[in-house]
Amino acid sequence: MRKIRKGWLWALILLCIAAIEGLIIAYDLLRSSPSHFQLATAEAAVPQRNMTLPPFIFEPAEEAEMTARLTNVQKQVEYPLLYRIISQSEEPEATEKAPKEEVSALEHKQPLANAQNKNTGGPVMVAVIIDDMGVSVPHTRDILSLPKPITASFLTYGAANRKQVKEAKDKGFEVMLHVPMMPHGKADLAPVTLSPNMTEAKITEDLVQMLDRYKGLGMKGINNHMGSLFTEDAQSMKYVMQILKARKLFFLDSKTTSKSVGEKTAAEYGVPYIARDVFLDNENDYNYVMKQLRQTEKIAHMRGYAVAIGHPRSQTYLALRDWMQGLSERKIRLVKLQDLVRELNKKQ
Secondary structure: OHHHHHHHHHHHHHHHHHHHHHHHHHHHHHOOOHHHOOOOOOOOOOOOOOOOOOOOOOOHHHHHHHHHHHHHHHHHHHOOHHHHHHHHOOOOOOOOOOOOOOOOOOOOOOOOOOOOOOOOOOOEEEEEEEEEEOOOHHHHHHHHOOOOOOEEEEEOOOOOHHHHHHHHHHOOOEEEEEEEEOOOOOOOOOOOOEOOOOOHHHHHHHHHHHHHOOOOOOOOEEEEEEOOOHHHOHHHHHHHHHHHHHHOOEEEEOOOOOOOOHHHHHHHHOOOEEEOOEEOOOOOOHHHHHHHHHHHHHHHHHHOEEEEEEOOOHHHHHHHHHHOOOOOOOOEEEOOHHHHHHHHOOOO
């Protein structure tokens, strides 16, 4: 019996030894070793070649265009990329562009009596109004960081609007109300939009509520947000003028249609009136905005004054920031819109 037990014991020992040897061999086969994967190496001499690149040569016109593009790139880099991505997504899109059939701004305007022109060499007046204020907080903050005077036209809706209007007023900016009015085409309308389909009572009620929301904050006047359809309707515009007359407010006609009756109805009710000359940013492009600002200057020097409307957009902010440098050297005097309205509406 003892011999049998000893035999099983030796068999178990031998089995354990065999198992250990097997594990050692398997580990040796599977483990990574540099000696198992050594590659042959060889050296080869490659002849050296010297290459010379010719300089870039531009025609004068191309050089100017390239310089402008590089300048624009530099402006873009200076403006933080992440901030631009975030803020551009907040830009309001419901903005009508200048009508295609619009007549020249100089054809329906009279020269400002006491403004200088290019013949006298004195300064001329330019008023810049920024519409759609109060929706995009970062863009509103940008505009309010610009030197004054700039007129900020705030939309009638937005949770933080009243707070932002007060901030603008405290910083010395002129503030006015950007009133949504019905356009011809489809648009992302405001929660409350004045329409020619409304009754006199409804137009009056809605406009009064819009104005009362900012009571005590010094609103000087209103201008139309969109409104190509509404501003062509004489009866509807008369209802608006009645309220503006009672509250001693002026009307800035954004001229989203050349058929606007704003000037005629304002005259009927004795409401101070002024019209937009140039839209600055139909394209959110730095070079385009600068071109429109130069056009504004040209009109001002021809007639004595000009009115430009822009929006709180990234490229508009950058262009205005740069354009406002050296205004005095270019004989441009930036003024509040109410001051220009007062001069234009003086009784002769």
